[in-house]
Amino acid sequence: MTSPADLARPTLGSARAEYNALVAQGMKLDLTRGKPSSAQLDLATALLSLPGEDYKAADGTDTRNYGGLNGLTELREIFSGALQVPVEQLIAFGNGSLELMHDTVVQALLSPLPGSEERWIDQERIVFLAPVPGYDRHFALCERLGIELQAVPMTADGPDMDVVEELVAADPAIKGIWCVPKYSNPTGTVYSDDTVRRLAEMTTAAPDFRIMWDNAYAVHHLTETPAEIADLLGLATAAGNGDRVFVFGSTSKITLANAGVAFFGASPANIAWWLALTAKRTIGPDKVNHLRHAMFLRDADGVADHMRKHREIIAPKFAAVERILTEHFAHVNGITWTTPTGGYFVTLTVPAGTASSIVGLAKAAGIVLTPAGATHPYGKDPEDAVIRLAPTFPVLDEVEKAMAGVVVCVKLALAQQGQS
Ligand code: PLP
Numbered sequence: 068m069t070s071p072a073d074l075a076r077p078t079l080g081s082a083r084a085e086y087n088a089l090v091a092q093g094m095k096l097d098l099t100r101g102k103p104s105s106a107q108l109d110l111a112t113a114l115l116s117l118p119g120e121d122y123k124a125a126d127g128t129d130t131r132n133y134g135g136l137n138g139l140t141e142l143r144e145i146f147s148g149a150l151q152v153p154v155e156q157l158i159a160f161g162n163g164s165l166e167l168m169h170d171t172v173v174q175a176l177l178s179p180l181p182g183s184e185e186r187w188i189d190q191e192r193i194v195f196l197a198p199v200p201g202y203d204r205h206f207a208l209c210e211r212l213g214i215e216l217q218a219v220p221m222t223a224d225g226p227d228m229d230v231v232e233e234l235v236a237a238d239p240a241i242k243g244i245w246c247v248p249k250y251s252n253p254t255g256t257v258y259s260d261d262t263v264r265r266l267a268e269m270t271t272a273a274p275d276f277r278i279m280w281d282n283a284y285a286v287h288h289l290t291e292t293p294a295e296i297a298d299l300l301g302l303a304t305a306a307g308n309g310d311r312v313f314v315f316g317s318t319s320k321i322t323l324a325n326a327g328v329a330f331f332g333a334s335p336a337n338i339a340w341w342l343a344l345t346a347k348r349t350i351g352p353d354k355v356n357h358l359r360h361a362m363f364l365r366d367a368d369g370v371a372d373h374m375r376k377h378r379e380i381i382a383p384k385f386a387a388v389e390r391i392l393t394e395h396f397a398h399v400n401g402i403t404w405t406t407p408t409g410g411y412f413v414t415l416t417v418p419a420g421t422a423s424s425i426v427g428l429a430k431a432a433g434i435v436l437t438p439a440g441a442t443h444p445y446g447k448d449p450e451d452a453v454i455r456l457a458p459t460f461p462v463l464d465e466v467e468k469a470m471a472g473v474v475v476c477v478k479l480a481l482a483q484q485g486q487s
Contacts, residue, residue, distance in 0.1 A: 082475075082482035086428065089475045094433035096469040101252065101411035102460040103320050106380050110373065111322040117359035130354035136342055139357035142328060148367050149285045150316045151298040152332030157314075158341070160352045164317040164329040168279060169208050171313060171331065174344045175242075175277070176212065181310050181336035183275035187242060195279075196234060196244040198226040200414055200442030200453050202252040205245045205281070209444075216444035217241070221251070225258035228265045239272040243279055248296050250284040253442055253455040254414045255407025260297040267302035271311070278303075280314045284410040286374050287320060289382050294409060300332065309334035318360060320411065321373065328352075328360050384458040384466045388413050391470040395478075402477070404456075413456040414442070415473075421480040422451045428476040434469050 077085075122130050125141045137143070138159025147154045160167055176188040187193050194215045197206060201221075209216050217234070220227045225248065235241050246266070248258040266278055280299055288294065300312045312334065318327030331341065364370050389406055392415070396402040401418035417425060422439035429436050437455040440446040456473070458466045 077478045077482050079479075079482040079485070082479040085475045086432070086479045089472050090432045092433075094468065094472060096433065096461060096465050096472070097435045098456050098458060098461065098466075098469050098473075099435050099437045100460065101320075101457045103324055103377075104380065104460050104462065106462075107320075107377055107459070108323060110376050110380075111363070114322055114359050114363045117362050118355065121362075122355060122358065124354065124358055128354070130358045133350045135351045135354055136346060136349075138328075138330075138352055139354050139361060141361040142357045143330075145361060145364055145366055145370060146316065146330055149370065150282055150314055150330055150332055151296075152300055152314050152330075156300075156335060156338050157330060157332040158338065159357050160329050160331060162327060162329065162353070162356075163319060163325050164281065164283065164315045164331075165204055165208070167329050167331050168205070168281065168315055169212075170345075170348070171341065172208065172212060172214070172243075174341065175275070178340070178344055180275040180277070181334070181340050183273075185275075187275070190240065190242075192240040194238065194241045196226070196231060196241060197444050198245065198251075199444070200253050200448075200455070201245060201444075202247060202281070203437075203441040203446075205279070206444050206446075214242075215240075218444055219244075221254055221256060223256065225251075225256060225262035228262055228269075232265065232269045235269060235271045235273070235276060237272060241271070242273050242275060243277045245279050245281065247281050247283060248299070249282060249294055250287060250289075250407055250410025252283065252410065253405075253412035253457075255405045255410050255412065257294040257408070258296055263297035263299050264302055267299055267308060267312075268306045276311050277313050278311055280312055282314060282316045283320070285316055286370055287377070287411070288374065288409045289378060289385055290408045292408075300334070304334065310336055313337065318364075320377075321370065322360060322363065326356075328357055381459050383463055384461075385413065387463060387467050388456060388458050388470055391467065391474060395474045399481075411457060411459050413458065415454040415456055416452050417454060417477060418481065418484060419450045419452045421477075421484055422448065422454050424483065425454060425473070425476045425480045428479055429473060432472055432476065434472045434476075436473070 142159045143157045197216045198221045199218045219230045303312045314332035317329040404415045426436045426439045440448045
């Protein structure tokens, strides 16, 4: 009997004809990176004329001068709530969180962390757990620094904690796990309270195990009901594991990408460790930029108001992705996608073995997608089934055109697979 799912599979001939028509359009569209659009960056234009003559911080510090390694207090106060880190344990630092993550891992390689006498670099193996699908730059950072990646599956509640708990309890070489706890890149997953609690409380064989809590999308909601996550640092501290948490965040997708401010939060012992080492690297961060951010964003409500404006620009793009995928694939077996309530990405899952051909077909038609496999360690998705879509950067009309093109490519890849 023919099922509705089979009916939705196009014949090879019609799929090829549609694809040829797409190629003939000569498109030039890019759905690869999660970048803010120009309209979003325009929201922060006022930053560029701040702080003006008013360069003194609230405590009288002349922000134009050296010093203040922790960063400006008034800015740390604004982000302490969203990042769930007490102000005195939160550092405001440079222009991006990726460099903070990189440098913090390098410091851990070179200097023993609180809780250990040994440097990571002196270990035979260092392993980080990588919930998949995940963020390619986390993986690239580890590859560059000689840290092995071990994939663990993502569930709707965050990493599969049964797997994580078993691995970290057994293997002292496992020194870390990457987590994007709210609106994960690329699945949009929001970690459940139970997942956060288990991460805070689990037994680890390594005394210097660290959770890389990359809360990049802490305030990046796509709906009127912001997701809340449990307080990892608070729960870990209560469980006697406060030192295992490294919190990261930034204003890259709040104000200006790579001209914003990045944050690092951790236990008092970790912060003391980090400050002592970072003092050898710099005399202080760009406090003028901190001040202009504090003036521009004002307080947590100011951040929320500003993020509402972002939402107005990008939510229709996510809605377009959802609408187009639903129109074409709601009844097709093996095709699913995420409907994120925040963040910057949609994960499209296609039948095993077709993701790279879809990305290749799209490329040949002038639509650039993130390479298949990028969401997995070493660029290898064993199922070849995951495609990351990033709809924020192009204007709405381009997102619609690109998605219509992606649909054509998916249909052709499915038809080709059906023939093989
Ligand atoms: N972390 C995640 C999960 C991201 O998706 C991104 C950018 O896409 C970053 C970090 C980069 O952040 P930053 O601009 O602060 O370096």
